[in-house]
Amino acid sequence: GAVVSQHPSWVICKSGTSVKIECRSLDFQATTMFWYRQFPKQSLMLMATSNEGSKATYEQGVEKDKFLINHASLTLSTLTVTSAHPEDSSFYICSARPSGRGYEQYFGPGTRLTVT
């Protein structure tokens, strides 16, 4: 149980276009989902926290207009990278927290974004 999926697993897009990444909790409901960014051989950096039915909370330094997050249901959150540029190329990871479960989080396998 407690499986989180991400789609797509990898995507290549042209500079200036937008790309959407989906994060789904497959067998549990998640009122909270987190989005992380991971650079090669580096740590996961928390970008934002999304709560179902409300606006996402972005970490300091993260551009909310560039990284649009929508958490429309208890099993789905999406991250849209708008007007992507090569510097947005990275590994994006989501995690989902079952409702009322404190620090318990389950991570998706990640999405590799390459902007050309």
Place this chain on the structure above:
Amino acid sequence: AQSVTQPDIHITVSEGASLELRCNYSYGATPYLFWYVQSPGQGLQLLLKYFSGDTLVQGIKGFEAEFKRSQSSFNLRKPSVHWSDAAEYFCAVGKDYKLSFGAGTTVTVRA
């Protein structure tokens, strides 16, 4: 602000040998501490966590970690490493239900 340091970027260990991964944290209050493992193509998996109580914590896959407040450390250990333990390991500290991760340690297991 809380932070986590993993001093070792890369560790190579022989199969069957013991493994210890270091983690130091900086946090004013009693920390919530975690160890995760990341294997290629898979999401991060929780190995173990420490919130309070017994400072020696047992986790999955034969891992254990010891919380030492005096040293601000939460080192991960395994007595005998298997080839399948080759992966990236992350220490994390929790605050307000968010996690801050260390830079990770890559473990290579040689036959």
